[in-house]
Ligand code: HEM
């Protein structure tokens with residue numbers, strides 16, 4: 146690790162996608178900012194300026210005030226590498242870019258499906274899906290953990306929740322990858338990132354348009370039916386908002402949970418003592434899941450825009466300026482976490498904010514926790530050995546911290562032998 | 565001390581109940597309900613912690 150003095154406010158970059166692809170999260174830079182400039186004005190090429198917020202307490206303060214800090218005007222800090230014109234009509238209107246009072250009305254349409262009580266009945270299905278995915282790699286001595294395991298489970302769970310038939314899962318998988326990873330060459334199906342994203346968005350919209358027609362006629366016990374027949378302020382949901390809703394559900398629960406899973410296994414490979422600890426103490430699974438989510442913090446940032454002049458940590462923020470909330474930095478805040486750079490599956494308390502907080506608190510947090518609990522419980526029972534079999538390749542994105550490929554050498558036991 | 569749970573925000577995450585079971589109860593409607601409207605002063609710390617930990621920031625604690 147280089148010394149802190151090698152960093153300076155003028156040169157540090159915390160938003161360039163290349164930086165994330167090459168080095169992973171800029172924890173060294175964030176640590177420096179938390180210490181020296183926790184509310185930091187950033188001006189980078191091809192990026193609208195923003196305040197970088199790196200302290201846990203400040204992200205909480207901002208997230209608690211959804212009328213002072215809006216999501217709508219600017220959802221995240223985007224590096225406009227292609228020099229795209231700002232499109233006159235936004236491509237979506239979903240929970241993440243809505244604000245009060247509409248936001249709460251829309252969220253209430255599905256929120257009961259995602260409470261702890263709401264997700265509990267899904268456990269047997271999640272267990273089946275996970276078992277099947279692990280069965281498929283049992284007997285092999287090598288796999289790409291991302292392609293073969295971690296990407297498959299969250300997608301299958303969401304597809305199941307939405308009532309998408311198995312035969313269409315691959316297609317959903319492709320659209321999701323292309324939309325969220327459009328800035329990564331590997332996932333570009335068009336000539337530019339924008340074309341790739343537009344194409345996959347249209348693909349999804351068309352797919353769900355057909356499904357909605359069907360579910361309006363014959364409602365089923367799936368979330369597609371809940372949204373298709375849902376009401377907002379007493380009115381049916383308009384088509385654009387409805388399609389955006391499905392889009393959000395497909396995208397939000399996928400890369401995030403996938404990367405928590407991949408990053409979680411990587412953490413265990415790097416900390417074998419913690420892996421042994423989990424294998425010996427299965428009751429630690431709940432706190433292990435929280436620590437995996439803190440450690441990986443898959444969502445790098447969301448932004449908010451101030452509606453009035455205000456002050457954060459003594460720094461004046463003007464109306465119309467945006468603040469960028471760096472969740473992974475908050476989750477290493479030395480004022481909140483003891484030894485924040487230690488991966489400790491018994492950590493308690495663990496008040497991480499990897500799922501955000503307040504008005505936009507991750508709708509899928511309970512589902513994600515359940516998935517991770519099932520996945521790591523089964524891995525702890527079945528995975529006798531895992532080590533890296535090649536370099537970890539990271540996604541070129543400063544929004545979701547992704548691992549694209551993680552080749553591992555492994556020994557997976559059959560489920561029966563594990564039981 | 566007065567405690568209010570914003571029923572529109574609350575989504576039954578049960579952090580409040582885990583933190584201060586004497587005060588909060590999450591029922592079948594997936595909403596947190598107050599077991600006591602004006603919890604005694606000795607519970608202030610616990611109730612404040614519940615408010616802090618609530619993922620939806622649905623709990624407010626005021627003085628009267
Ligand atoms: C480990 C996995 C996950 C992480 C780290 C994560 C993280 C986040 C974060 C940071 C936010 C924004 C919170 C804020 O602004 O305060 C969010 C919002 C959201 N997440 Fe997740 N998420 C995960 C899994 C899921 C899953 C499985 C779903 C399933 C549907 C999901 C659905 C959503 C939705 C719909 C929103 C928007 C909520 C709103 O604006 O009201 N997420 N998530």
Ligand code: SF4
Pocket residue numbers: 569573574575576577578579580581588590595596617618619620621622623
């Ligand atoms: S912690 Fe907050 S959201 Fe969860 S049940 Fe209590 S009041 Fe409701």
